[in-house]
Amino acid sequence: MYYEAVHGSTVSWATKPYAEINSIGERSGSVLFVPIGSIEQHGHHLPVSTDTLLVDAVTSAAAEQADAEGIPALVTPTLWSGFSPHHMPFGGTITLSHDDLLDTIEDVADSALEVGFDTLCLVNGHGGNAALVSCAVSTIGDDHPDVEVIGTTYFDLAAPFVDDVRESERGGMVHGGEFETSLMLHLYPELVDQERLEAEPLVEPYDHGLKDMFDGGPLTVYREFDEYSETGAIGEPELATAAKGEQLFENLCDELVTIARQTQS
Amino acid sequence: MYYEAVHGSTVSWATKPYAEINSIGERSGSVLFVPIGSIEQHGHHLPVSTDTLLVDAVTSAAAEQADAEGIPALVTPTLWSGFSPHHMPFGGTITLSHDDLLDTIEDVADSALEVGFDTLCLVNGHGGNAALVSCAVSTIGDDHPDVEVIGTTYFDLAAPFVDDVRESERGGMVHGGEFETSLMLHLYPELVDQERLEAEPLVEPYDHGLKDMFDGGPLTVYREFDEYSETGAIGEPELATAAKGEQLFENLCDELVTIARQTQS
């Protein structure tokens, strides 16, 4: 089921009547967050909606904190289907085409911005969406010259502090590895199958290719995920803990709130 | 936040690892439900996600019941943005263009059906999507000749039994009226503002036009909703009760389960 009761939440677009949404959007400095996730295989230990759940949780928590500080903020529901053709060989994946996902994000922006928000912040939760979301920032920004249009992939915000908790080597945080599994253990432990914390190490032949979530490299390589991994996961999920997840989660929210604050000047 | 813990649910695509999804989709007689909602103004007493919440709830409950009867069934997350340009004047509405919503539904079907489902059932929750979802049944059906592709707008299933609970005159169940408000009072009472159960009567000049959710008429008329209503709602929400909603909800699930059963022969 879609809905989790969020009594008292001030930031969910979906659960308000329209007049409340309008009154927030019309305030000076208003910020609209649009989380963008994915439904794709995440190995045997994580649900396919991992990216959607995490980006939704981080964005909502940050928006609530921003709102508590007096920044008028709302969060749309999360776009749960991303761009994941490279995960299709495993099954369990629902992907939009590149063009359709971009069009969808643009449509959401076009209609939501009519309410009067000053800033639109796209928050992406899936590596395969990252370039597309950057493109969306440009196409939406070009179409809405009076709106501040920005975007980020939430886990990129963790670079400055991830080493505080990290135990894995480079390659341990990739897809369903130490990073994502820790966040899931903190937020949705009942959805993590702790008896199947299985993943493979990343083998990437190019010196300039991606070596880790936090060591991207200047070379983009397209490869279907079954060439990388039998389980579908890459990294070291067995090093994940809920405590690490909690610390990462709080830090991630702080970074996103910092961005929200800097839209106010 | 996106996720409501549904411990023990057997039908949520989103909360499973991929291998479980595959094993359900590969079973003989497997049925995939795709709920399609909307985020649009629903007057002052209902949240903008009313259509999304209702179609999600009805579909999930029916799929769980089908699953309990041994029909292999899954439900994707609900497509929460529909086709609602006629609600834009009120604000609070997030609409996709016709083409982009159709493309999105087709993409979801194309990738989800790779898992091997025998039947795809689109379940729509918004009047403005009804024709588009019928079109999607055709375009997807044409592209997937080996899959049984069907679709319905869930509240149309209520025609045979709605009079059992109905107190309003014709026109009392339109947009945020007795029908939808009753379902919301049953399912999400905390999201209904019972102090603002305001709506206007339907004034439709054409004899052949729509007179009620359950009296559609052969003539389609396009009109922005602010020509119909000042509040955004049309009908008699003040006649709504949670008890009516409960009865409607159970009957609706039964009808959808009947359809699921008839896919098995």
Place this chain on the structure above:
Amino acid sequence: MYYEAVHGSTVSWATKPYAEINSIGERSGSVLFVPIGSIEQHGHHLPVSTDTLLVDAVTSAAAEQADAEGIPALVTPTLWSGFSPHHMPFGGTITLSHDDLLDTIEDVADSALEVGFDTLCLVNGHGGNAALVSCAVSTIGDDHPDVEVIGTTYFDLAAPFVDDVRESERGGMVHGGEFETSLMLHLYPELVDQERLEAEPLVEPYDHGLKDMFDGGPLTVYREFDEYSETGAIGEPELATAAKGEQLFENLCDELVTIARQTQS
């Protein structure tokens, strides 16, 4: 050949010089009808243009009657190619894709409405187009806020009076059955092969599926027509008569004229 001389007709867009068209469109209360048909197999006894011929005839007759009553009215040529992928297995069918048919209708509206019509009425003649034409009403209506945009599938207008002539059971009026064959016998008897009035009964497994042209049901099912029928026709054409066709035709025109009248207020 395309053209039938219609000396004295006041409603054919095609056969007038432009200045006459403009002077009609500019009048207060002007109505433009756009008939939308199909070229698709209709069994062995009917020509493939049956839907096109019927919708063209009904619309033209109604528009002439409206014009005679003082309503400024014109009819564009009939869009003769519809959305009929489900008839392709039989041959003889020319179908547009969903997107291209919708785009075409929108283009026709965009350019024709520049003349200044107050109302656009799409009149559809093919079941497979019905949802698409409803969509077109919305997309065109959204693009032309100053025009009244309406649409109907002409045979839906017959529901109130079809039983006056009907002899067949439910299922006798489906595709090339008693209804369409009667109209053809009235209008174009030389195109009906009365020695091959062959069709099959409708077998539809879903309780909620379509049972007859006049018993649609809330469930849309996609099925290629060769799964339903060997001849391509469904229903009871052998019960058709020209007399029934004449009565239906007159009643259908009356209904369409009623709609035209109600655009005037």
Place this chain on the structure above:
Amino acid sequence: MYYEAVHGSTVSWATKPYAEINSIGERSGSVLFVPIGSIEQHGHHLPVSTDTLLVDAVTSAAAEQADAEGIPALVTPTLWSGFSPHHMPFGGTITLSHDDLLDTIEDVADSALEVGFDTLCLVNGHGGNAALVSCAVSTIGDDHPDVEVIGTTYFDLAAPFVDDVRESERGGMVHGGEFETSLMLHLYPELVDQERLEAEPLVEPYDHGLKDMFDGGPLTVYREFDEYSETGAIGEPELATAAKGEQLFENLCDELVTIARQTQS
């Protein structure tokens, strides 16, 4: 009204049941003609469907003659809406966008060719469509490597013999001039307003630009027609006669039949 009874015609796709169409298309050497016209202003003396009427008549007559010679031939209904943005300022014009007309022609080809025709011949009747129809020959030909795909603009076939009847100077046959008006006087005299045979001479500043229907020049110039003409027509319609039209018509048919014959080797 759409239909002119063509008793005994062997070449009209529209008026046959599907099985007859299939049996023609499956024969060796079968040729399918697709006429493409326009609805656009043609001055005060000619109806807006002039291009549609003429290309339909020429193609049908040629196809009948080919059929009489034993060449299996059919003609689809004429695509009556062309690409005519340059005529929009006058009103009375219904134009498709470039992309939508091209897509429509491709769709018609894709579905009609499934019947098994060996040759597809697009026959265009409007100058503004000429380049687009050439493009369509290429895109359809590329998609259908087993079909001979050809195309022509019918009046270009008249170059070798037009001087036999011509009385006007260069510039007298342009848009609604001596050529088209003569054909209309022969075929549809009741649609020609002989009291308003008004047109303007062609004033084209470029030496390399078009000077006449039969003196095209290597330079394409885009200009809305109201920059050329107040009436909308260009040329010398007052020199038109039905006798000229008859001779042109017969010669045009002969040329098209010659093309049909040369597809047989």
Place this chain on the structure above:
Amino acid sequence: MYYEAVHGSTVSWATKPYAEINSIGERSGSVLFVPIGSIEQHGHHLPVSTDTLLVDAVTSAAAEQADAEGIPALVTPTLWSGFSPHHMPFGGTITLSHDDLLDTIEDVADSALEVGFDTLCLVNGHGGNAALVSCAVSTIGDDHPDVEVIGTTYFDLAAPFVDDVRESERGGMVHGGEFETSLMLHLYPELVDQERLEAEPLVEPYDHGLKDMFDGGPLTVYREFDEYSETGAIGEPELATAAKGEQLFENLCDELVTIARQTQS
């Protein structure tokens, strides 16, 4: 490498800073040339960029001459990928789809014209692009009513004087024949493989089909080039000389300059 130093050239958009471009475009009578070429097989003796090299050279030389006469003129870089699906069987060919090439030309026009040019002149260098470029003149012209939009296929300008140098029979100037090879020998002799001046005669069964670059005929025929030729070239390249090329080149430039001059009135 892309760039040839053109010290002192006044007409290359690419090698100027933006402010110089703007100051030219803003002058009264300014003309922007956009050359459109192709990368496609041209037999064994010519490079695949032949069409691109020739149209670029002719256009640049003409624009320089126009500039020298005081006409404010610029040339964009040449669009080097055209529409050449019919050359794909040979390899070495890079083609855009029809729609993508048209969209690209429109985008180039849309952004370049913002600078303020009074005239846009598309100059095409490939037969397979000719119809598409005519279409582009129309679509761009329709979108830019305040700009004079014209277009030509440069070799069509040679019709009046080609016989001055021509030695081949009809069919000797087709694809990599006497005409193109002469121009290449004049402009880029080091790119001509004079030991492989091989080509085949044109065999075109239709009387109305193309017989030579300068005898086009009213019938368009789609055929992959390997049905015409084993080498990929058609015509008589062995008759080509640099002297002929020089004379053709100068005459072609003169014609294009004439067009530029006639935009000034």
Place this chain on the structure above:
Amino acid sequence: MYYEAVHGSTVSWATKPYAEINSIGERSGSVLFVPIGSIEQHGHHLPVSTDTLLVDAVTSAAAEQADAEGIPALVTPTLWSGFSPHHMPFGGTITLSHDDLLDTIEDVADSALEVGFDTLCLVNGHGGNAALVSCAVSTIGDDHPDVEVIGTTYFDLAAPFVDDVRESERGGMVHGGEFETSLMLHLYPELVDQERLEAEPLVEPYDHGLKDMFDGGPLTVYREFDEYSETGAIGEPELATAAKGEQLFENLCDELVTIARQTQS
């Protein structure tokens, strides 16, 4: 003019006859480079084609070196029009839309890869294209599962060694700054206006935003360039020297050759 004679170059697709191209593409380990540039304002001291010239030069030199090492390599002409809507306010810019540039790259890949290359390497030269080129790697990779599809933005390869030459502070290498101007002074000094080495410092309010070409930050911000700079350039071009450019150029080529080598295993 388009062409610079590159006698003896072994890697230019454009200047070869088709059979040579095919024989390279068919070899084991063959690599096709596609450079993607831009035409956009680069301040007063640099030509608008700066990005195109640089990416073309780096890619060609690297491919020649790879070829010299025995790696079968070719380079297509550079796609000279990128995605630069944010530079439009200055003039001098020619941009494609996002969708059209992506489609163009896909078309180039689709046709060029038919020759048989084992690896496709997109090399981008413009920051505004970077995300789009990453997307293209994915869409092309998904469509060509048997080809290794990779991509990079060439200046990202300089991160490890740029500090060897760098004199500017963070923010000195942005748009037309020390980095690009040095490369231009090395490669095309005649196109650099050394009397107008003007640029502004980067002022970026977000902590997470881009601070320099080599300090990107996790936040994407859309802003038209005239909000950043009056001249159009950002950084410290006055610190540029040809010697720095030469060293950077050689190192960049080495990095790209390293990538080419790693495709061979």
